[in-house]
Amino acid sequence: MALPPPDPQFVLRGTSAAVHTLHFSCGGPEPDIPLLFSGSENGFIHVWNLKTHRVDTALDGHGRKSVYCVQTMGGKDRLLSQGRDQRICLWDLAEGRTSVTDSVFTEHVGFCRCSLLKVAQGRWLMAMAARSLEEVQILELPSKTSVCTLKPEVGAKLGMPMCLKLWQLNCGSQPVLLAGYEDGSVVLWNVSMGKALSQLICHQEPVMSLDFDSEKAKGISGSSEKVLSIWSLNEQQNLQVYKTHELVNAGISDITIRPDKKILATAGWDHRIRIFGWKKLKPLAVLDYHTATVHCVSFSDHSNPRERLLAAGSKDQRISVWSIYAQT
């Protein structure tokens, strides 16, 4: 007899706007407070204190335009946020400060979240959609120098890049980018050489979100249709479809794999969060709490596995936080 799905451990209210992006920062040693960063449609970034379940700080740096991506850069003191005001802002949050130290004007009017990769101490690569329709630009942070621009070949008709993921096999190896495009294909780019290594049509509709497990060389992508597509990368750096999984309702906004690579979570347009086992994509749970589209899901980076959490932000302005499969 299967147990009914669990209820959220707690629910964060107070954003007064749809929540588009979430990021945990709980890895710091005690007495650091575990934090959750959320970006909302009203342009605010809220810093939630996960002990008191209240907002510690609200950051306003995007001119009241929707914030659709927040990430930390090596700890909770440095934050990167991306908004619909076509800017990427770098924040300094140490010692109670709330100032924007730098910003990048992307001229990108879409919704493609940028992707960060730490390549060396204090040096990051950031992939972002550029001004030109089909291009992805790689910048080095904090110097903001352009590393390369990834242009699909003429006539490829990929459409806008919808989601990006920069990764490298291990420190020191070549960084590679996985990009999902509007026409439903996922392209593997070699960043240093600036050319595409492999392309795979995963969906008939735009790829909404993707995530990749570099250890198993397997990735998953979700789209506006009913199918989740799992693909793998073989030795020749070629993408192949591994498996597809059909969902009950169409539309996935976000997919994320837990850092221990055991489970993954999807945020659905049907207001539900689904949990799958990563190994064989076994459906594990359907979390039905929200009353509108779930925009984002994020796993926490707690060092103690038992404290791990899953957070989901939705259009109904709530952030639900769950503790699920934390014991394994």
Added chain:
Amino acid sequence: VCFIPGGLDCSISFVSHVLGKVCVHGRQKEILGVLVPCLTDVTKSDCIWQRICWRLVECVPDRWMEAVVLGFVQRAPGADVLSRLLGNLVVKNKKAQFVVTQKMLLLQYGHTTAVLQNLLGYLSLESLRHTLLLRVLQELLETWSSSSAVKHSPVEQQLYISKAILICLSHLKEPEIESYRQELLTSMMEGVKCHLDSSLPQLRRLGMVVAESISLKINTEGPVLKFEYEEDNETRELKSLLVQTPPFCVVPSLPDDDRSEEAGAALPLVPESNEKPHTAAAVTPDEESDAELDSDDDLVPYDMSEDKELKIKAPVYIRDCIEVLAGSRSEDVDKWEATVKALESLVRKNPAATREVSVELAKILLHLEEKTCIEGFVELRQRAQVAVLTTDPIPVAKYLTSQFYSLNYSLRQRMDILDVLVLAAQELSCPKFRGKTKHSGAQKPCIQLLPGSDSSKDWRRVVDERIKSKTRRFDMGQSRVELASCPNEFNSVAGHFFFPLIQHFDRPLTTFDLLGEDHLVLGRLVHTLAVLMYLAVNTVAVTAMGKALLEFVWALRFHTDSYVRQGLLSCISSLLLSVPTERILADMTEELLETQSWLGDVMEKDPDGDCRRLALQNLLLMENLKKKLEAVPS
């Protein structure tokens, strides 16, 4: 009749005279039935025989030439044979030319397509005659594009002319098309305009097919004109005329060119197939090596039985529906869709609640536009409107009929009003049977739910069925009493549906002039009135309606649009069927007599075949009425 070829110089004029006289006396079939096959055979390869044949027909006196030529054209098995038999007769003989190029094409229209093919093929086969073909085409196009011809000539004639045009087009050569292109284009534009203006769907389709064909001919590269219409046997036949099957004798390879040109134009641009470097090769997941099997097993799934398809709930109260539909919040399209789908059943289940807000709901529905792409949106809206109208007939009918004559509605909306009124009237006037629903031999008029120009056919069919079953109808009246009877709901509201519609038809508004340009709507209005009249049988108001309708018909009886005239005749039929006989004779005798003479006129002289048929049926009905009266002992 056999000829012995000799080396003799013989005069065949005697034979020509005989031939001519026989043909003109109407014996073409007999003599040509023997002569033509005989001549076909002998002229196949023998030039002398060909010349003899030509001499034969040339010598026929003028006064008999027409009969002979007509007979030959009708009887020849193909254009090439005709060419062998007649030679250049049309060029040499004025009478023959007149018959072939004018009389058979423009003045007569009873010949079959095969005859047309023969005739026009014959004209095209030789260069001397080819100029005649061009002239013929010019004249045909003139007729086709003249608006008075489209309005006043019978449909059969127009079909004939269209066929002739298409066959001519198929025989045209490239250089001729080049030189003639501008005129073709002009005629096409004018002709298409007149045809699309017509109220009869068949004429519209004819115009579209011919225009498409002309456009195909003159624009071999680049976009061609393409209309949207339903294909049926007639259109397919017409289109097949454009492509000539090449006869086996020497003929310019024009037909082949035609076909390859068309094929070339029709080849779709091969879309740039997104040649991906590596297409998706689905690698079936082999069973993972055992080492990996275990770790997933300790993740126990939760109960997922609640995970079903997401359904948007439609509102449950009528007032909520009104809010959703009329509201300006355009975000919640899912809810809007669900509301539209659920509205009809909600209205029917909550008549009391509907009655409170009926006029408002009717207003919203009349102006409701499609916000998202729902299947069958038009039908859903119409059914909801009918439901509202039947639930609260009088105020909603008042509203709808007043809106029919108001400013600033589109023609589509006005015709929707008419459709809704008819459907609701039908629903109200049909008794709702409880238990057995068997009608003994009764033919329920099945007006289809979908609006469209074909409703007119249904209504006509309705009236026709009625006329056919009219004797049975009186039987049905009695058997109706045996079944469970219930009050005729249409009785109390028939007048409210009918009289407002008939009131203002002669008052033009700035955007709506029934007697002027909007004759399509007038036609629909007249048909609507006919149906309402028919459905008003057994109501109290039927006599008053009959009188008003008769006056209305009388005022419009000479309308130029044949669709309107058909409607008027249907009105008369409905009237004769619905108004009780005694009342007809008591109140409407003089008008009926006048109507009778008008009907006689229509039956003889109206160019439209359907009008004539309807007039005849009306006269029969009147005859039957009279007979019945005489049968009743006074």
